Amino acid sequence: MPVVLQAGSFGRIRLIYVLVQYVDETPKFGHTAVDSSSGTPILNSSAAGVSPPTPAFTPSHYSHIYGSTPETLTTIDAPKNYGHAPWPRISPREACLLRYFIEELSRWFDLTDPHNNFATSIPQRARSNPILLDAILAASARHFSTLPSDQKAHIMSHYGLSPLPSHIHDSNSELSITEETVIHYHSRCIAELRVLANEPHAVMDEDLLAAVVVLRFFEELDNPFTSPPTETALHGLHVFLRAQASSALLVPGPRQASFWIGFRQEFNLAFSQQRNTNLPLEITDSYLIFTGAEDHVWTNRLVVLGARVLEFSYGSSPSNDLEFNELVRLRDEWVDKRPRSFAPIYTESPDMDTAFPKIWYTDDSHITAAQTLLLINILLLAYSPSIPRIGPSRRQTLESIDAQIRTIVLEICGMALSNRQSRPAGLTACIAINLCADRFTDPQEQRALMGLVVGTTRDSNYWPTKEAERRLRGIWGWDGDDD
Template identity: 35%
Template sequence: MGAQEQTYRHLKCDEHRPKCSRCEKRELECIRGVNIRFRHELNPRNLQADILDVPADVPPQVPPQIYIENPQWPLRDLEQAKLMRHYIDNIAPFLDLCDLKRHFALVVPHRAASCPPLLNAIFAASARHLSRVAGAEAWIADNYHSECLTSLIPLLNDSAALKDENLLAAMIILRQHEEFESPHSGTGAQSHLLGTHIFMGAQERSAVSGGLRRAAFWVGLRMELFFAFLNSRSIHPSLELCNVDRSLDPADDCKWANRMVAHCAEALRYCFGDGEHSVGKYMDLVQYCSDWMAYKPPSFTPIYYKVPADDELFPEIWMNGQVAGTGMLHYRLTKILLTAHSPKIPRLGPGQRAALHEADEEIKNDVLTICGIAQSNECPPYFVKACMAITLAGDKFTVRREQEALLRVMQRGSELAWPTMTTVRDLKKAWGWQEESLD
C-alpha cells in the first residue's frame, strides 16, 4: 500500500496514540498531520447547516492553524510538486482571466508554502482536474479536499480569519474544484462550498484596495455567476456589489470587463431575485448593456471577424486578448438573460407569437456568437461560457445540423475537464432525439 493511500485512509483516525486503531489493525505506519492548533478555537456546531456540510468521514479533531512557521518550499514530495505545476499551468489561467498581475499563478503558490489550507486547496483542485483530463485517481483529490475543509470549517465563525485574503483564495480555489465536479445542468445540486459567500461578504468592501483580495473577489463573483446561471437563480444576497465601479468612464481593459461581470450579476438579480421587477428597471439594465458596448475600449473590438459560410454555423471572431473576450462573453450572456425575461413580450394576443420568435432568434444569435468566440480563440475558459450559453438556450435550436454543432462545442468543454454529460442528455431529450442517440 502506497504512502498516499495510507494518508487517505488515515482521515478516519481515532486519535489513539502512539498508533491509531485502524493503522494498528492493518499494520501500517501511523502518519499524522502536523500537531498544531488554531489561533482561535471555535465550535463548528454554530455554523448554519445550509452553509457548509462537514464530511461524514472527517472526525472531530484539533484543526491545524492557518499558518506554519517553516514554509514548505521547495516541495519535497514529487507528486505534490507535479500537482503544483499542474495548478500553475492549467488552473491558474482560469482564475487569472481578468488579472494582468496573475495573482493566482504568481502570488498564491508562494503564499501556500506557509498556509496549509491554501496549499491543500491547490492540491485538491489540481488533482480533481487531473482526474478528469488524465484519469488520475479521484481519491487523491478527495483527500486534499477533506483536509482543507477540516481546516476551514471552524474559521467560518472567526471574524478575523474571514478577512484573511489567503483563506479567501483557498475558498475560491475549492470552488473551482466544485466546478470540475458539478454537472453543467440547471438541475445540478451545489455541494457544501457555499461558505465562499461568507468569506466574500466579509472582504467585499475592502476588495477595492487591490492585490490578491481584489483578484479573488472577482474570480469568486464570476464563479457565482456560473452557478447562478446553471441553476436559474439570483446571486447570493450576501454580495452587495456596493463598491463596484459600474460607471462608463474610460478605464483599463480589466476594469471594463469587470463592469460587465457586475452588470451580469445585476441582471441575474432582476431575473431571479426578489427585488424590483419594473419595466423601468428592465430598461435601465438593457440601456447599460447598449452603452457599455457603445463606449467599450478599442481593444474590445475583434481583430478579425468572418460571417459563417453556408456549411458553417459559428462566426469566426478573433479577440484581442482574454480580458476583452471575457468582457464580450459576459455581455452576450447578459443579453440572453434580459431577452428571455423581457417584460415587453405580450402574455396574450396576436403579437405574442411573433415577439417570442423574435426573442428566440436574438437569443440564438448570442449563443452562436459565444460559441464562435470560444472556437476561434481556443481559450479554455471561453468554452465554459459557451457551455453555459448552450445549457441556457440550446433547446431553441431545432435543426439537426445546428444541434450537432452545439454538441461538438460541449464535447470540447468535456475534454477541458468540464462535466457536460447531464446537459447533453437533457438537450437530446429536449430535441426529441431517439433513445439510441442519447448516449
C-alpha cells in the same frame, strides 16, 4: 475511503466544509504527519524555517578561483551559501501538482487579472498557509487525474519526471495521482478549515478567500452547472465575498483578484440555474459608472451589470419598466464607452459547413466581456416587459426573440471555438447551450452544439458532460444514437 461532506458553520456565520465523517486524524500544525496515499512524511508549515545545514565555507574554497587565498578572506566572515532550499511540506507529487496549477489551471482564475495573482502571488502564499496549499493541491489533483494517460505522461516528461508505465497502477508511488490522492488533499483541507471554525476573524482572511475560490473551482470540475445549488463551497463563497467585499475593492492585490473570481463564479452559476445571485451588489455601485479605466475593470463592470440583470430577471418584480429601461441604458452606455481594444481582431460569418462564426480576440478579459455581454442580451430579450402577454402579436414576438437568442448562442459558441486558448470560453458556451437548447430545432445546429458540449470535456477536462448530453438529447427528442 469514502468521505461525505455537508454544510457547516464557520464561527457564528454559516460556512462550509464540515465533514460528517472524517476518519483520519487531522495533523496538527507544527507536527510531522504522514501522507496517507504515499506513506511519506509531511512537514507542516510551522517548520518552514528549517533548512538543510549550510556547509562551512573556508578561504580554501576560493583558491581555485584566485589561484591563491586572498588575504581579505582571513579577516571577514565567510560568504553564505546562496542556494535555495525547496518548500517544506512538499513531496515530488505535491510539487508536480503545484506546478500544474500554476502553469495550466491558473489561467482559469486570472482571466481579468493583469497581475496574474493565481499564477504568482497566491501560490507563494501557500508556502505558509496549509489550507490554501491543500485547496490548490486538491483542485490540481482533480483536474490532472481526469487527463488521458498519454497527456499525463507528456506533462510528467515536460517536468523532467518519470511516471509509472501506463499499465502499472501503484497508488503508493510518490508520483501517482489518483482518486485517492484527490480525496486525501480535499479531506485534509476540510479538516484544516474545521480547526479555524471558532476563529472570529477567519472570515476576513484573504488567503482563506482564495482557498474557498479554489475549492469552488474544484466543485465545478465535478458538478454540471445545471445541477441544483451545492451545499459546500457555494455557501462559503457567499460568506467570504460578503465579508471581504469592501476591503477587496479598495486595494488591488490577491484579495481583490479572489473577490472578482468568486463574483464571476457566482454569476455563471446563477445564470445557468436561472436564479438571483447571492452577491453584495450594493458594494459594487461604483462599477456602474463608466469612466476611463483599464480593460480588466471594464470587464468587471460588465459582470456587475450582469448580476443586476439577473436580479431583475429572477427577482420579485421582473416587469418593472423603469428598472428594465435603466439596465438597457447601462448596457448601451457600456457598449458605447468601452475602449477600442475590446473589438475583435478578426471576424468571419458562418458558411454552409459550419454553424458558428469566427471571432478572434487577443486577451482573455476581452473574451470574457464579449460573452458576458451576450449572456446579458439573452436575459434582456427573454425578460423584456414589452413582450405581449396575450393577443395575436405575442407568438410573432416570441418567435423573433427565439431567433435572436439562437443567433446569440451561436455567436457565444463561435467565440469559444475561435479562442481555444481561453478554456473558460468553452464553459460559457456550454452554459448558454444548456439554457437555450429548446430554441434550436435545426438538426445541423443541434449536432454542432452537441459537438461543442462534448468537445469541452475532451479538450479541457472540465465540466462533466454526461448529464448535459442526456438533457440535450431529451430536449431535442434524440432516440438512441441518432445524432
